[in-house]
Amino acid sequence: MTKIIHIRARHWFLLFTVFALTASLLLSGEKHTVSVQGQTIQAGDNGRIILIDPGHGGFDGGAVGVNGTVEKNVNLAISLKLRDMLNDAGFTVVMTRESDCALNDTGDTTIRKRKISDMRARLNLTKLYPGSVLISIHQNKLSGDSRVHGAQIFFSPNEPSSKELAQSIQSEFNSRIQPEKPREVVKTGKNLYLFYHAQNTAVLCECGFLSNPEEEALLCTDEYQYKAAYCIYSGLLQWYGGNT
Numbered sequence: 001m002t003k004i005i006h007i008r009a010r011h012w013f014l015l016f017t018v019f020a021l022t023a024s025l026l027l028s029g030e031k032h033t034v035s036v037q038g039q040t041i042q043a044g045d046n047g048r049i050i051l052i053d054p055g056h057g058g059f060d061g062g063a064v065g066v067n068g069t070v071e072k073n074v075n076l077a078i079s080l081k082l083r084d085m086l087n088d089a090g091f092t093v094v095m096t097r098e099s100d101c102a103l104n105d106t107g108d109t110t111i112r113k114r115k116i117s118d119m120r121a122r123l124n125l126t127k128l129y130p131g132s133v134l135i136s137i138h139q140n141k142l143s144g145d146s147r148v149h150g151a152q153i154f155f156s157p158n159e160p161s162s163k164e165l166a167q168s169i170q171s172e173f174n175s176r177i178q179p180e181k182p183r184e185v186v187k188t189g190k191n192l193y194l195f196y197h198a199q200n201t202a203v204l205c206e207c208g209f210l211s212n213p214e215e216e217a218l219l220c221t222d223e224y225q226y227k228a229a230y231c232i233y234s235g236l237l238q239w240y241g242g243n244t
């Protein structure tokens with residue numbers, strides 16, 4: 001009985017969210033048009049949307065671990081777990097990718113062109129959902145020192161709330177996963193195109209080091225991927241709690 005009531009309550013909450021989102025789109029009158037993968041898409045200015053961006057994908061594998069783990073796969077696995085948690089909590093989630101693919105235009109002939117077009121497409125999604133919160137998920141790698149490990153959260157310099165969100169997520173990782181070696185958040189620089197240009201609240205979660213064999217092995221397990229996704233989820237909820 002309790003479960004039925006719970007499901008109904010959630011159902012109503014989801015219906016309300018969809019209704020509120022539709023109403024805000026209709027009332028806002030402000031429309032944005034962007035190009036994503038060669039298609040023109042239009043959307044209104046809407047908040048409370050979480051844009052999850054699993055780093056790399058398709059032709060771009062990202063970093064490769066000491067034992068051969070390909071970063072793009074870990075990024076996607078953690079992102080899908082985070083997506084499910086946020087969906088269950090009633091958030092509207094948009095994913096830049098939900099499979100092993102890149103976002104570049106099909107006509108791109110060189111790797112460089114593909115990378116630029118892939119990054120532009122991800123940036124276009126942040127413009128399509130200007131009120132959304134961007135969470136990019138990546139894994140780190142450091143050549144020459146396989147001992148370095150741990151999660152570190154980076155934030156975009158453009159929207160001041162990005163640092164607060166990064167700190168909230170970082171403190172979840174610090175207390176739940178790495179209390180012996182807590183880390184500080186770091187501001188992204190010009191070299192990270194997406195974060196340099198995104199105007200949304202935007203954070204980059206480097207969940208661990210693929211150059212550390214122990215952490216690489218952990219990052220490949222469902223359990224650790226859930227832990228990482230939960231730290232991001234929990235940090236996001238706490239940040240939202242202080243911003244409502």
Ligand SMILES: [Zn+2]
Binds near residue numbers: 055062063071138139
């Ligand atoms: Zn990466």
